[in-house]
Amino acid sequence: MSLSLENPSSYYTMTRKYDLHYGDLEGDIDAQVVIVGGGFSGINTALELTERGITDVVVLEANYLGFGGSGRNGGHVMAGIGHDLETIEKDVGPEGLKAIFEISDLGASLIKQRIARYDIQADFRHGYGYMGFNKRQGKLLQAWAKDFQSLNPDQEISYLEGAEVRSIVGADIYTCGLKHMGNGQVHSLNLLLGQAKAFTEQYGGRIFEQSPVLQVQYGPKVTVRTAKGTVRADKLLFSCGAFLNKLDRSLDSTAINVYAFNTVTEPLSDALIQRISPIRGAFSDITPIIDYYRITPDNRLMYGTAGMLLEYVPRDLKAWNHNKLMRLFPYLADTRIDLAWGGPMDCTLNLFPQVGTLPGHDNVFYVQGYSGFGVTPSQVIAKVIVDGMTGGSPAWHAMRSIPRRRIPGKERFRAVICSLGKVSRQLNAYRVGRR
Numbered sequence: 001m002s003l004s005l006e007n008p009s010s011y012y013t014m015t016r017k018y019d020l021h022y023g024d025l026e027g028d029i030d031a032q033v034v035i036v037g038g039g040f041s042g043i044n045t046a047l048e049l050t051e052r053g054i055t056d057v058v059v060l061e062a063n064y065l066g067f068g069g070s071g072r073n074g075g076h077v078m079a080g081i082g083h084d085l086e087t088i089e090k091d092v093g094p095e096g097l098k099a100i101f102e103i104s105d106l107g108a109s110l111i112k113q114r115i116a117r118y119d120i121q122a123d124f125r126h127g128y129g130y131m132g133f134n135k136r137q138g139k140l141l142q143a144w145a146k147d148f149q150s151l152n153p154d155q156e157i158s159y160l161e162g163a164e165v166r167s168i169v170g171a172d173i174y175t176c177g178l179k180h181m182g183n184g185q186v187h188s189l190n191l192l193l194g195q196a197k198a199f200t201e202q203y204g205g206r207i208f209e210q211s212p213v214l215q216v217q218y219g220p221k222v223t224v225r226t227a228k229g230t231v232r233a234d235k236l237l238f239s240c241g242a243f244l245n246k247l248d249r250s251l252d253s254t255a256i257n258v259y260a261f262n263t264v265t266e267p268l269s270d271a272l273i274q275r276i277s278p279i280r281g282a283f284s285d286i287t288p289i290i291d292y293y294r295i296t297p298d299n300r301l302m303y304g305t306a307g308m309l310l311e312y313v314p315r316d317l318k319a320w321n322h323n324k325l326m327r328l329f330p331y332l333a334d335t336r337i338d339l340a341w342g343g344p345m346d347c348t349l350n351l352f353p354q355v356g357t358l359p360g361h362d363n364v365f366y367v368q369g370y371s372g373f374g375v376t377p378s379q380v381i382a383k384v385i386v387d388g389m390t391g392g393s394p395a396w397h398a399m400r401s402i403p404r405r406r407i408p409g410k411e412r413f414r415a416v417i418c419s420l421g422k423v424s425r426q427l428n429a430y431r432v433g434r435r
Helices: 040-051 089-103 107-118 135-151 162-167 188-201 270-276 317-326 377-389 394-400 414-432
Strands: 027-036 057-060 125-132 157-161 176-185 206-208 215-217 222-225 229-238 256-265 282-285 292-295 301-305 337-347 354-358 361-368
Touching: 027 040, 027 222, 040 057, 040 188, 040 229, 040 377, 057 188, 057 229, 089 377, 089 394, 107 176, 107 188, 107 377, 125 135, 135 157, 135 176, 157 162, 162 176, 176 282, 188 206, 256 317, 256 414, 301 317, 317 337, 354 377, 354 394, 361 377, 377 394
Parallel strands: 027 057, 027 229, 057 206, 125 282, 229 361
Antiparallel strands: 125 176, 157 176, 215 222, 222 229, 256 301, 256 337, 282 292, 292 301, 354 361
16 A cells, blocks of 8 residues: 555545535735645634634635645644653743643643534544553653643543553553543544634635645735735745645755554444443553554544654555554454555654744744644644734743754655654653653
C-alpha cells in the first residue's frame, strides 16, 4: 500500500456527519482578516474572531477542510500545548512559563464548550490514560498528576501503578499510568466541520475551498492571490501546517515535515473492547515517539504511531501498524485492519508550536509546528492568536517571544535530519524521565 496525500481515505472521512462544500474564490474581495489554511488553527481562529465581534473573516483552503493533519490524526483530547515546557523556559522566563502553563490544560474544556454551544456531532468521550513502562516514567507521571490536579481540582485525575493499571487498559506491557477523566477523545473531522458550519451559518463567515494561495503581498493591507481572485485584508494568518508549500520562506525554514500513520480495526465484540479498555478510553505512552490509540464509538480500536528511530514511509501501512499494535495487544493477532492512512505533520526543533508575527509585518500572523500534538492545543492557541490580533495577553507575549530556529538542509536531507532528531530525542528521554 503506497501512501497518497490525495484524498486520503480514513476513518474520519468514512464516518463524517457533515456534508459541507464551499466553492472556490472567484473575483476580488475585501476582509478584516484573511486566514490561509482550513484546519483546526484556521477554523478555530476564524470562529474565535467572530465570537469576539470581528465578523468580516475569510478562510482560504487549498484543498478541502480537514485535508491536512486536522482530518488525519488520532482524535486525542490531551492536556498541554507543546511536548515539554522545560524546552522553552529559558526563552520565556518564569512569568512567561507561568502564563503558558495556566492555559495548557484548557483545550478539553474549550472543545466541550464549542460542542455544546453549537450542537456539534463530534462524539466526544471522557477518559484518558498517559501510560508508562518503568519507575522513571512513573515518577514523571506522578509529577504530571500534581500539575493537572492543580489546574483542574474538580476532575478525576489519579496516578495508577501495578494491578491498578488494568482498571483502564488491558495491556500487560505497562507498569504505571495517569488516569485523566477530564481529557478524552473526539471525532476530529466532525469537530472541525461543525466549527466551520457555526462560523459560516451563525456568523456569516466566508470559506473558500480548492483555492490554493499563489502569492502574498505584504503591506499596510495584505493582498492574497489565488488562481481566480484576491483577498485584500487588514490582517493575515498563516495556519497551513505541513502544507505551507513555501508561501513564506522564513516560516518554511523553521519547520520540517515528519510522517505519522494510523489504522483502525474491524468492529470488535463488547467483550474484547472491555478487555482492551474498561473505560473505553484514549491512551498514549510518554516516550518521545508515542503509541496512541482509542476505542471508537462503533467498537473499533484506532491506533497510530511513527517510526521510532528512522524516518520513512512503510510500503504496507496496514501490516506495519498491525505489527506495532501486537506489542501492546498480542491477543488481537487475528483482528482485521479495515483502514490505514497517514500524512505529514510539521515539527519544530524544540517540538513547540511557533506563534507570532513576521518581522517588519505586524499584521501578518502565523502558527505552525504542533509537532504531532495539535488537536487540543490548536483550540487554545486560536484564542492566543486572537488575543494577539486584538491587543495581546500574557500567553501571547510569552509564546511570540520564543525564537524560531532554522533547520538547515531540510530540503535535501529531510529523512536524515528527522532520523537524527528521533535518535537525539530518544537519548535525551532518559534524562527527562520519558524512557
